[in-house]
Amino acid sequence: MISSLKTYTTNVYSHILIFFKNLKNLSIIQPSVLTYYPGLSLCDLPSTTFSSSILTHLYINVKTFDDCVYLLDGRLRKLTTLYVNVYAIDKSSGIVQNTDKLFNLKCFTLKSLFRFEQYDNIVSLLRRMSYLEKLTLYLRIESRNRVIDGTYVQHDILDNMPQLDSFTFYICTYVDMVGLSYKLSSEDIQQTFRQQHVTSIVNYINGDIAACSIFSLPFRFDYLEDLGNKFPNIVFSYVVFLLLEDINPFKHEFFARIARSFPLLKYLRIFNKKSSILHDGMTLSSDNCQLYSSIEYPHLTRLDVRYAHRDYVEQFLNETKTYMPSLTELGVVVSHLKYVTKDFKREETRRNCAKVKKLLTLEPLVCSKDFWLYFPSSYK
Template identity: 65%
Template sequence: MLCPGLSLCDLPSPTFYSSNLTQLCIMVETFDDCLYLLDGRLKQLTIFNVTVYSIDSSSTIVHNTDMLPNLNCFSLKSYFQFQQYEQIPLLLRRMPYLKHLTLYLCIKDRNRIIDGTCVQNDILVHIPQLHSLTFYVSSYIDIRDLSHDLSREHIQQTLINIGQQNAATTVNYLSMYTAECSIFSLPFAFDYLPCLGNIFPNIVFNYVTYLLVEDNDGFKHEFFVRIARSFPLLKYLRIFNIEPQVLADMKLSSDHSQSYSMIEYPHLTSLDMSHGHQDYLEQFLNETKAYVPCLTELKALYPRLKIVTNNFTREETRRNCAKVKQLIFFEQLDNVQDYYHYFPLL
């Protein structure tokens, strides 16, 4: 059962105390807030689920580092990239009797990825009574610092070596110098996936509602077919890719014109194209390629939207724009009247 989150960012941490609280689900501003809650003021805590907004903003305050013998279920989620990975193993070593652990971490600026070997040496060896591990750990690294190529197969083997057979690995090249590697338990238990590229495992992400796709290479139409199949509950989609769409998989119709299979995204409500090539705007707004019946929010660059809709007159893109209630541009517009007739619900 999910508990409502509570942010402590505006509350003095010392005011929070309980001698009988056993379960807590909370959202906090910094990792310091998390450590404050585990400094002895909640000694009876057995279940602690915490979402931390910013781990890197933690201070140099020295916190109580006593063991937490009563804690048997711990969940730590942080959706923003951070550098101070070393704080996580230090905290977990205070939980020797932990039985259930959930981690969602996005780590940047390290010279090595977090793989199964790191998970074993940094975490599992210190929690011998652990029964279940649910995780998503993403590493963003500068590949110029690597002495070897990233191998998805090798990373996958490190997970198998520590008994995590029900886990998957993705390796995604975001630029000439940056790569992202993710390891995660299966089935995927989270609703947020912040980075997915052209190559990803053939599985269904049943709980994901928010997805960001990003790659150094252009996306094919078939990529979006796979996205629709693999993310049946997708509501929020962001596309970061300045490369044009790859056209190699296009078919020829009987009159030799190029045609696509139409893709349906039945739950998609928000589409962010502000960092995507206009080909992907065409991919989603053209009704011969996609059907987005619930799309109510669209973020795009005005010149690209104007081109794709043929100056807001094109019939093929009219239906997928009909229910948009919020249209967000990232540039100052001189004349904002020309698109209102095309988006009647604005």
């Protein structure tokens, strides 16, 4: 993978700047979180690779955080705006950090959807950006024994950027609770911020790990992971990809809140092995289903419940509980699907399956005649 990305960097990315010698603005980045473009990989390549003396605006995907550092080693001296999306979770190669100030850089965006450990290296890079006017960060940091809260944000970032006018961020710290000497709470984290337009969430994603998120308001990113039962009553207007995870079960009203809070949701993944029936009283009985108002997800095209309890298959496929008029891709355990649909004969779950074109399963699926009638859109 790395070698192929280096080849792509040499044969594609570098040639763009060679062929278009007067290029000042370059954007090669995916339009949404649901698409993928190859990342720039500069490690072990000459410093003249992907260089320009006039490029001022760059929006690009990179393989690792080290590649982001390489972009700011002097090869792009006139750069005023840099938007970087980091793909990989690789540890730093130990490159020598350049401490030269980046006088021209006014706008910087650093996003990574993957967890990684390089918080200190990120801080070192940000301290070179004393002249920034706009900063955007989306970071998921692990292997720390302290939560990144308002105190860290102020000391590590804001104190070094006196000209900063705009700061949009989402920072999630994954903390191992084993041996932690204090209890984590969103209220305590919230109190470390001076700004009013900031909120925090503490979600226990398994018995030992807590995901502690801090973010600016309004939430301006299209991707959010590790959301659990407790989250603020706000609208996440830009989020299209959402991953839900909690050590406690999700109930029907929780999914109603999700629909209200994420109006543009297109991709939903659920990680939760706890039964909701034991806590919500739901069964496959259609009479019992009438106790709940149906929830509509008008834009949801992809649902993944492969790593969730069977009850969540029932929750989403039963149209008396949930209606998904745009669903075209479903990730599900075969035995769960057959049980909930009663071997593809149950009427309450038929409509939500009618437009599904792609099924993602963990085991082979034997397609019977009833299956094809249930999933007519899956015909090739």
